[in-house]
Amino acid sequence: GENVEQHPSTLSVQEGDSAVIKCTYSDSASNYFPWYKQELGKGPQLIIDIRSNVGEKKDQRIAVTLNKTAKHFSLHITETQPEDSAVYFCAATRASYSGAGSYQLTFGKGTKLSVIP
Amino acid sequence: GAVVSQHPSWVICKSGTSVKIECRSLDFQATTMFWYRQFPKQSLMLMATSNEGSKATYEQGVEKDKFLINHASLTLSTLTVTSAHPEDSSFYICSARWAGMRNEQYFGPGTRLTVT
Numbered sequence: 741g742e743n744v745e746q747h748p749s750t751l752s753v754q755e756g757d758s759a760v761i762k763c764t765y766s767d768s769a770s771n772y773f774p775w776y777k778q779e780l781g782k783g784p785q786l787i788i789d790i791r792s793n794v795g796e797k798k799d800q801r802i803a804v805t806l807n808k809t810a811k812h813f814s815l816h817i818t819e820t821q822p823e824d825s826a827v828y829f830c831a832a833t834r835a836s837y838s839g840a841g842s843y844q845l846t847f848g849k850g851t852k853l854s855v856i857p
Numbered sequence: 858g859a860v861v862s863q864h865p866s867w868v869i870c871k872s873g874t875s876v877k878i879e880c881r882s883l884d885f886q887a888t889t890m891f892w893y894r895q896f897p898k899q900s901l902m903l904m905a906t907s908n909e910g911s912k913a914t915y916e917q918g919v920e921k922d923k924f925l926i927n928h929a930s931l932t933l934s935t936l937t938v939t940s941a942h943p944e945d946s947s948f949y950i951c952s953a954r955w956a957g958m959r960n961e962q963y964f965g966p967g968t969r970l971t972v973t
Contacts, residue, residue, distance in 0.1 A: 772960040774960070774961070774962070776964070781967070781969070782966055782967060783861075783863075783950050783964040783965050783966045783967045784901070784950070784952075784964045785964070786961060786962070786963060786964075789960065789961065791960070829900060829901070833960070835960045843889065843954060843960065843962065844891070844903060844906060845891075845901075845903070845962060847900045847901050848900065849899070849900045850899075850900050
């Protein structure tokens with residue numbers, strides 16, 4: 741089955757600096773890679789995702805890059821703000837564009853991001 | 858965006874009793890729902906996958922007779938923890954997707970279960 745490794749487990753940055761979280765996956769058939777933000781006591785919130793036919797995707801201060809050959813993908817947050825402080829999870833799954841497939845997500849172990857004002 | 862709710866948000870029950878957690882998709886029809894369990898400072902562990910109108914598929918090591926899952930409609934799935942014990946105390950989270958979503962899963966806010 742799929743195995744997702746996530747690093748670092750904790751990350752502290754000064755407000756305004758950039759933060760980068762990296763994940764690697766093992767199943768070369770995985771083709772969908774979402775990132776979730778989880779605040780304390782809440783459910784995960786989808787913040788950005790990328791599909792295997794794309795190398796990079798950006799949404800305002802957040803970007804994700806994917807290297808299929810190396811089987812790794814990264815989350816980049818620029819101009820960090822205190823409200824970015826949370827636990828971030830990467831995930832991977834093998835999805836079928838025809839609609840079939842279980843879409844079960846395999847999660848990394850999470851990165852606790854602290855943005856220091 | 859797609860909204861998933863859970864009820865209750867937290868529950869305390871006595872050992873040996875059963876508790877039901879509801880997961881609802883509010884603005885879309887969820888053809889598939891997932892139930893996760895999360896311990897403090899840990900990642901999400903998939904417990905089971907349920908498709909509307911079908912029996913749930915449980916992950917290895919998850920007792921299907923203890924964690925009863927019902928996905929009777931396209932907007933509602935329930936997880937019943939039967940004969941709860943203190944070790945069942947955890948944060949339970951559901952997620953949902955519909956066939957029209959290419960890949961996205963949307964998560965509920967979670968339910969904190971404490972068994973005393």
